[in-house]
Amino acid sequence: xxxxxxxxxxxxxxxxxxxxxxxxxxxxxxxxxxxxxxxxxxxxxxxxxxxxxxxxxxxxxxxxxxxxxxxxxxxxxxxxxxxxxxxxxxxxxxxxxxxxxxxxxxxxxxxxxxxxxxxxxxxxxxxxxxxxxxxxxxxxxxxxxxxxxxxxxxxxxxxxxxxxxxxxxxxxxxxxxxxxxxxxxxxxxxxxxxxxxxxx
Numbered sequence: 179x180x181x182x183x184x185x186x187x188x189x190x191x192x193x194x195x196x197x198x199x200x201x202x203x204x205x206x207x208x209x210x211x212x213x214x215x216x217x218x219x220x221x222x223x224x225x226x227x228x229x230x231x232x233x234x235x236x237x238x239x240x241x242x243x244x245x246x247x248x249x250x251x252x253x254x255x256x257x258x259x260x261x262x263x264x265x266x267x268x269x270x271x272x273x274x275x276x277x278x279x280x281x282x283x284x285x286x287x288x289x290x291x292x293x294x295x296x297x298x299x300x301x302x303x304x305x306x307x308x309x310x311x312x313x314x315x316x317x318x319x320x321x322x323x324x325x326x327x328x329x330x331x332x333x334x335x336x337x338x339x340x341x342x343x344x345x346x347x348x349x350x351x352x353x354x355x356x357x358x359x360x361x362x363x364x365x366x367x368x369x370x371x372x373x374x375x376x377x378x
Contacts, residue, residue, distance in 0.1 A: 184239045185216070185232070188263055195264050197325055199300060204323045219244065226250075229287075233262060233275045240266035243275050245283065255291035256283060260303075267302060273309045277346035280310075284338045284345075291338075295321065295331040298361065307334045310345055311354035332361070 189196065222228030227248050233241035241262030248256045258279065262272050276294075283289045294312055296303045312334035320328035341348055348354055 185242065186213075188239055188241075192263050196261060199261065199297065199303075200325060202323050202326055204328070222246075229256075229279075229283075231275070231279060233260070233266070233271060235266060235269075235271055240271060241275070243279055245279065248287075248289070250289075253291075254289050255293060256289055257293045257295060259294075260306075272302075273306045273349065274346070276306055277310055277344075277349055280336065280341075280345040284341065289338075291335055293333065293335045295333055297324065297329050297331055304332070304359075304361070308357060308359065309354065310336075310349050311341075311357060312336050313340070314357065314359050 216230070219228055219230040223230060227246070229245035229248065231243040231245070232239055233243055241260065243258065243260040245256050245258055258276060260272060260276060266272070280292050283292055293315075294303075294307055295318065296307065298304075298317075313336060315333040315335050318331045318333055321331040322329055336345065343351075343353070
């Protein structure tokens, strides 16, 4: 809870930057009760279904990374979601955070599969999975309600066997091979909305 005030300030001061990618409630108004959201995340962490992280640069809060839908046993998987403030974008902070957490999930938590779901328009996030060599698995149509509509998401994943030397090590050592993605990470304006092809 000690980060709640700083997190609230970071989110509220970057509304235009974050709004196109924020999950929304299709059945009612959306709340910016950051303390309430943190309490929900901590409760899910106590139930071993979530791991919330903050992203810092030199001790300054610049973003958030959540590990959700943690399942053990025969599934042994999770889903990662993340965001950073605009001043932190494009400086390798996000891929570093995703790589560190992925390695932690594989090597310490003991999960087998890490998944990341990204809207097709979110070129910045697509670059993160491209840099780290996450494998493209397909398209989930109208998967998450975001910014007022059901949005399509590309699905990416890694399993522990694919990164035995570590996600971070593989990236830093430039050992990520060419990936077969059915899209281009061409530059699209960050706040550009879905067109009809992507479930807007």
